[in-house]
Amino acid sequence: MNIFITGGNGQVGFELQRQFAPFGTILAPTRQELDLTNAEAVGTYLAKHQPGLILNAAAYTAVDKAESEPQQARHLNAELPAQLAEYAAKQGIPLVHYSTDYVYPGNGENPWQEDSPTGPLSVYGQTKLEGDEAVVNSGASHLVFRTSWVYAARGNNFMKTMLRLGREREALSIVNDQIGAPTPARLIAQVTALGCALNDSILTLHIPSGIYHLVPRGETSWQGFASEIFNQTREAGEILAITPEGTAGIPTVDYPTPAQRPLNSRMALGKLESALGITMPTWQSQLGLTLREYLDQ
Numbered sequence: 001m002n003i004f005i006t007g008g009n010g011q012v013g014f015e016l017q018r019q020f021a022p023f024g025t026i027l028a029p030t031r032q033e034l035d036l037t038n039a040e041a042v043g044t045y046l047a048k049h050q051p052g053l054i055l056n057a058a059a060y061t062a063v064d065k066a067e068s069e070p071q072q073a074r075h076l077n078a079e080l081p082a083q084l085a086e087y088a089a090k091q092g093i094p095l096v097h098y099s100t101d102y103v104y105p106g107n108g109e110n111p112w113q114e115d116s117p118t119g120p121l122s123v124y125g126q127t128k129l130e131g132d133e134a135v136v137n138s139g140a141s142h143l144v145f146r147t148s149w150v151y152a153a154r155g156n157n158f159m160k161t162m163l164r165l166g167r168e169r170e171a172l173s174i175v176n177d178q179i180g181a182p183t184p185a186r187l188i189a190q191v192t193a194l195g196c197a198l199n200d201s202i203l204t205l206h207i208p209s210g211i212y213h214l215v216p217r218g219e220t221s222w223q224g225f226a227s228e229i230f231n232q233t234r235e236a237g238e239i240l241a242i243t244p245e246g247t248a249g250i251p252t253v254d255y256p257t258p259a260q261r262p263l264n265s266r267m268a269l270g271k272l273e274s275a276l277g278i279t280m281p282t283w284q285s286q287l288g289l290t291l292r293e294y295l296d297q
């Protein structure tokens with residue numbers, strides 16, 4: 001069976017390639033091989049390769065840049081998932097799609113439920129929401145995993161930015177009023193595999209179609225995440241320039257950016273945990289695994 005992974009060179013897509021390799025033939029074209037903003041080329045690719053499962057990990061993830069490139073963001077984040085979902089519905093194959101905490105409005109302090117009202121604050125969040133809605137309303141068998149603050153040993157992410165800055169500088173100011181859960185790409189791929197079932201060489205969905213939050217347990221701020229990155233890195237015996245007291249918390253208003261980020265990105269895990277019969281690990285234990293992988297490279 002052909003498994004079509006979009007964004008296979010990205011953080012999540014790369015981990016999906018590793019996780020799903022035993023289940024079939026992985027098709028993960030690079031941007032040069034298939035430009036995903038070219039709907040005609042995508043249609044031709046699907047018709048040629050007839051995948052039995054689509055894992056859509058491609059996205060326009062440059063949150064600030066999306067404010068000035070809304071059409072590019074919409075191509076990737078809304079129109080592509082709509083096209084893939086329409087194809088999946090017609091062919092009767094499952095589609096797994098990934099989404100974000102940035103679809104929520106970020107007010108209050110309670111965790112969002114999957115059916116909480118959305119209210120994106122940014123072009124990125126708005127276009128991702130349009131993609132979610134297209135998948136959910138397509139009639140295809142689907143899983144939409146909403147995750148947050150993704151990082152990995154490879155790719156561009158906050159963990160690697162902090163390690164670079166922590167080696168260069170003795171002190172850093174990091175926002176401490178945005179609260180969420182840092183999620184390793186590998187955990188996302190592992191849970192995705194748990195959501196799929198292999199029957200007679202065909203992959204189907206193991207849990208009902210719908211939106212599921214996919215984050216580790218616990219919550220922190222970006223400053224809390226940075227501090228834990230530095231603490232665990234020191235414990236691993238690495239030398240850092242940043243001092244143990246060098247990570248100062250600042251409010252979001254003191255770190256102006258083109259795109260507005262939600263303050264409250266807490267996401268309830270009950271739906272995912274009960275559907276899969278699992279307890280998600282803590283974000284701190286997951287950081288330890290990813291940091292180890294990165295430092296051992």
Ligand SMILES: NC(=O)C1=CN([C@@H]2O[C@H](COP(=O)(O)OP(=O)(O)OC[C@H]3O[C@@H](n4cnc5c(N)ncnc54)[C@H](OP(=O)(O)O)[C@@H]3O)[C@@H](O)[C@H]2O)C=CC1
Binds near residue numbers: 011031076098156
């Ligand atoms: N990163 C995060 O913090 C979060 C991500 N998510 C969601 O998780 C999913 C995966 O994100 P993540 O792995 O971090 O994303 P990345 O930015 O790491 O990867 C995105 C992938 O999409 C590919 N891509 C983008 N534009 C095109 C194009 N025109 N043609 C072909 N390929 C293209 C990129 O290709 P190339 O390698 O050539 O650039 C890259 O491989 C996305 O749906 C994202 O919205 C949700 C919450 C947080």
Ligand SMILES: Cc1cn([C@H]2C[C@H](O)[C@@H](COP(=O)(O)OP(=O)(O)O[C@H]3O[C@@H](C)C(=O)[C@@H](O)[C@H]3O)O2)c(=O)[nH]c1=O
Binds near residue numbers: 061062147173178
């Ligand atoms: C580098 C740096 C960042 N920050 C802040 C800015 C921002 O509020 C926060 C995180 O910065 P980033 O630019 O990594 O964040 P951002 O790109 O907004 O990350 C988001 O990406 C998209 C794709 C998602 O879907 C979200 O879940 C989330 O992970 O940290 C500091 O306060 N100090 C610093 O030195």
